[in-house]
Amino acid sequence: MRTPNTPSSTTPSGDHGVVVVGGGLVGRVTAWRAAQRGLDVTLVEPDPAGARAASTVAAGMLTPATEAVFGEEPLMELGIRSAGMYADFVAELEEASGVGVGHRATGTLLVAFDRDDLAVLTELHGLQQRLGVAAERLTSRECRRLEPMLAPSVRGGVLAPDDHSVDPRRLLRALVTAGERAGVTEVAARVDEVLSSGPEGARLGVRLSDGRVLPADQAVLAAGCWGDRIGVPAPVVPPLRPVKGQLLRARVPDGEPPIVNRTVRGLVRGFPTYLVPRADGEVVIGATQEELGHDTALTAGGLWQVLRDARELVPGVSELEITETCVGLRPGSPDNEPLLGPTRIPGLHLAAGHFRHGVLLAPVTGEVMARALTTGDLPEYARRFSADRGAGTTWK
Ligand code: GLY
Numbered sequence: 188m189r190t191p192n193t194p195s196s197t198t199p200s201g202d203h204g205v206v207v208v209g210g211g212l213v214g215r216v217t218a219w220r221a222a223q224r225g226l227d228v229t230l231v232e233p234d235p236a237g238a239r240a241a242s243t244v245a246a247g248m249l250t251p252a253t254e255a256v257f258g259e260e261p262l263m264e265l266g267i268r269s270a271g272m273y274a275d276f277v278a279e280l281e282e283a284s285g286v287g288v289g290h291r292a293t294g295t296l297l298v299a300f301d302r303d304d305l306a307v308l309t310e311l312h313g314l315q316q317r318l319g320v321a322a323e324r325l326t327s328r329e330c331r332r333l334e335p336m337l338a339p340s341v342r343g344g345v346l347a348p349d350d351h352s353v354d355p356r357r358l359l360r361a362l363v364t365a366g367e368r369a370g371v372t373e374v375a376a377r378v379d380e381v382l383s384s385g386p387e388g389a390r391l392g393v394r395l396s397d398g399r400v401l402p403a404d405q406a407v408l409a410a411g412c413w414g415d416r417i418g419v420p421a422p423v424v425p426p427l428r429p430v431k432g433q434l435l436r437a438r439v440p441d442g443e444p445p446i447v448n449r450t451v452r453g454l455v456r457g458f459p460t461y462l463v464p465r466a467d468g469e470v471v472i473g474a475t476q477e478e479l480g481h482d483t484a485l486t487a488g489g490l491w492q493v494l495r496d497a498r499e500l501v502p503g504v505s506e507l508e509i510t511e512t513c514v515g516l517r518p519g520s521p522d523n524e525p526l527l528g529p530t531r532i533p534g535l536h537l538a539a540g541h542f543r544h545g546v547l548l549a550p551v552t553g554e555v556m557a558r559a560l561t562t563g564d565l566p567e568y569a570r571r572f573s574a575d576r577g578a579g580t581t582w583k
Contacts, residue, residue, distance in 0.1 A: 203389040204228060205560055206403040208378045208417065210235060211242040212355065213538045214409035215362035216549045219283075220557035222369035229401060230366065231393065233377040237359065241411055241545055244515030246434065246463040246471040247289075247355040249273055249547050252320035252347035253297040253452050255311060261571055262524050263318055266544055268568065269551035270349065276550035277353070283368060286361035289354030289465055293449040298330055298337065298344035300499055304454035305342040312345050322347050336446050336503045341453075352450050352463050355546050374401070380418030381406050381535060390534045394418075405560055409538040412481070412518035423530035423575070425582040427539060428519035429481050433489035434473030437507035446470055446503050453500040460496035462504075470507065472497045476517075483514050517542050521582050526574040527552065528559035536560065537574035 207218045210232025222228045237243045248254065251266035277290045299305035315322035323346045330344040331337050367373070377396040385392030389402030408414045412429040439446055445464055452461045463471040475489045490512060498504040520526050520540025525548060529536050538556050541548050555569045565573060577583050 203385065203387065203402040203404045205405045205407065206231060206391075206393045206401050207407045207409055208381075208393065209409035209411060209414070210373070211237060211240045211409065211411055212359055212362065212545055212549050213411075213541055213552055214407070215359065215366055216553035217407055217409055217538050217556040218371045219362055219366045219369055220553035221560045222366060222371045224557050224561050226560060228366075228370070229372045229374060231374045231376055231378050231395065231401070233375065235363075235373070235375060241515045241517055242359050243356050244432065244434065244513045245355045245546050246461060246473050247353045247358070247546050248295070248350070248450055248452075248461065248463055249352055250295050250347065250350040250450065250452065251547065252315050252318070252322050252350050253295045253345065254543065255314050255318060255320075257310075257314060259523060260314075260318065262544070265525075265551060265569070265572065266547050267318065267320060269548050270351070272550040272554070273351065273353070276553075280358075280361050280365055284361040284364035286357060286364055288357045288361050290351065291353070291466065292351045294346060294348040295350035295450040295452060296325075296330060296333055296344050296346050297452045298454075298500060299342045300340070300453060300455040301342065304457065307454055307457070308343065308345060315345070315347070320347065321349050334447055334449070334451060336501050337451070338500055338502055341500060350450065353546060354465060358546065358549070378410070378417055381408070381420070383420040383532065403534070405534045405536060407536045407538050407556065407560070411539070412516045414518065414537070414539045419532060419535065421532055422583045423532055423535065423578075424537065424539070425521050425526070425577050428478065428521075429516035430519045430542065431477040431479055431482060431514060431516055432474040433477075433485055433512070433514045434471060434475075434493060435490060435509055436511040436513065437470050437472060437509050438468050439470070440506065440508060443506070446501060446507065451500065453496070455496040455499050458492070458496050460493065460500065462497055462501060469510070472504070481516065483516065485512050485514050517545075521577065525552070525572050526576075527555050527569055527572045528565045528574050529563060530574050531578060539574070
């Protein structure tokens, strides 16, 4: 058994287990994978229904090719790795939980609305080729052969056959059940602070807003864009930027064919837009990207922008029945890359800053965090994303 409060040690395995703070996809996948490896895991989440958590708002695109961004190549490589893990991850999770997660391996079509959008798409295709992902250039006619409901004015596109989708709400439900079955204990509470020592000689204490302090050998902050509001003994958590996304859920009227057969992403006068179909007829249409702090107001302007752009690409959007409007806050780190693994505070880890890619990065996050919690180390491919990379910079 390790001696509690040993400042230099990073690989724990005392008697007090792991406390995961946050019950979104990132916290849940960390908890499940850690419990599978024999750790004693408690997950603390104030709102198990997660109504406005990024995980329950997200559309569920697994699209490293069609969501590639210049300057974010290492992040895209991590996304490609995670996308490659998805089929096995889903099979294992569905088996462990008995919950289907709506994984659809139907590819993604990225289309351009006007000449300028087509020029951007051409550049992006070059980036996709450099990243080594499957991406085929298509003419306007070829795009419409795949997706007959596209507007004839669409200029052209790229088919990414390996960019798939999943239903994040089902994924979250599956992770809740798989975690329970693997022995994760859940506490419904808000966390105020992580203390540098805990009760019963524990290395850390996790103080809840009702005053209780949970003992922990290790703690993981996985609380999305709220993670930097939790007190810690030293400044190891960089600012986490909430990036608001407004989107809609809709359905094709009964008896009508699907409006799109696969995820359709588009650039419309420079604005990214997407339609993500589900097998049950739901279509998720998104999303704004607004930097307004923790504001979660649904606005007429935001929803109008989402509908306007989607309708430019697929005019039949007008016929859809709107079933839900949603708003969520993506958790952005200072460099838009996730923060994974140990911090300078012994035993305290981050699993944070997944920004637009929390669903895509779930499998790889589970793998990386389980390794960090059992060995104190990150796999070579994930070292760049170390939670401590900002130490000594203006971030912290
Ligand atoms: N990854 C899609 C979004 O953040 O809107």
